[in-house]
Amino acid sequence: xxxxRSYSLIAPLYDALLAGAGTGLRAASLEQLPRxxxxxxxxxxxxxxxxxxxxxxCHHYVGLDLTAAMLKRARPRIGNLHVDLxxxxxxxxxxxxxxxxxxxxxxxxxxxxxxxxxxxxTARVLKPGGSVLILDKFLKPGENAVLRRxxxxxxQHIVTRLDVVFEEVLASxxxxxxxxxxxxxxGGWFRSIRLVKAG
Numbered sequence: 001x002x003x004x005r006s007y008s009l010i011a012p013l014y015d016a017l018l019a020g021a022g023t024g025l026r027a028a029s030l031e032q033l034p035r036x037x038x039x040x041x042x043x044x045x046x047x048x049x050x051x052x053x054x055x056x057x058c059h060h061y062v063g064l065d066l067t068a069a070m071l072k073r074a075r076p077r078i079g080n081l082h083v084d085l086x087x088x089x090x091x092x093x094x095x096x097x098x099x100x101x102x103x104x105x106x107x108x109x110x111x112x113x114x115x116x117x118x119x120x121x122t123a124r125v126l127k128p129g130g131s132v133l134i135l136d137k138f139l140k141p142g143e144n145a146v147l148r149r150x151x152x153x154x155x156q157h158i159v160t161r162l163d164v165v166f167e168e169v170l171a172s173x174x175x176x177x178x179x180x181x182x183x184x185x186x187g188g189w190f191r192s193i194r195l196v197k198a199g
Contacts, residue, residue, distance in 0.1 A: 025184060026106060027054040029135045029192050034059075039101035044090045044122065045108030049074030057081055062100075064088050091117040098127045106135040110164045116172045123173050128199040132176065137190050138166040166193065 030051060033041065039059045043051055046063030047070050055061065061083040065071050071085045078085075088094045090105075091114050103122050109115045122132055170176065176195040184190040 025135055025190070025192065026051055029106065029133050030054040030104070032131070032133055032194060033102060033104075040099065041102045041104065042093075042095070042100045042122075042125065043104045043106075044093070044118070045105065045111065046070070046074055046085070047107070049077035051104060051106055052077040052079070052081060052083065055081065060084075062086055062095075064090065064093070066090070091121060093121045093125050095125045097124055100125050101127055101130050103130070103132045105132060108136070109134060109166070109169065110136045110138065115164050115169045119169055119173045119176070123176050123197060126197045128197055130197050131179070132195040132197075134166075134193040134195065135184075135190070136164075136166075138164050141165055141167050166191070170195075
């Protein structure tokens with residue numbers, strides 16, 4: 001099953017599965033966005049818009065998702081925010097180079113089939129000095145995680161990958177540097193990471 005099809009089917013259930021569990025983590029990650037100015041911010045893989053209640057209202061946002069079903073559910077969460085919703089692929093972004101001040105990647109790097117392509121595209125559209133906020137689940141380098149890898153054989157085709165090693169993904173995008181990396185849930189399986197693009 002393609003990712004587009006599976007997430008179109010999952011869209012009606014997405015909030016029930018993820019809204020409660022991730023609210024505090026999303027809010028803490030998004031606290032890192034500037035609270036002033038008027039910046040252009042990409043939320044890549046916006047899904048049903050669960051990030052939107054936690055973002056500063058002063059910026060212009062572009063919310064990108066692979067499926068129209070997810071974007072339809074994100075629209076009511078826009079409220080008074082300045083948000084443009086775009087259907088597109090996080091691994092091949094439909095934007096020109098260096099057009100965003102910051103990029104949010106919440107629960108997307110471990111979902112897309114090619115996390116390296118997703119992060120490379122993120123770096124391409126990010127302005128020098130801009131940041132990338134990542135919230136996701138990653139294996140540690142060298143971690144066996146036999147059960148997760150076994151489950152991944154099925155889960156990667158339906159909802160998410162369980163075998164992504166962030167350090168391996170980052171190594172392919174040398175212009176992005178780690179500014180902070182905090183372990184969160186499940187013994188550090190979930191992490192909050194902030195990257196900055198070299199200026």
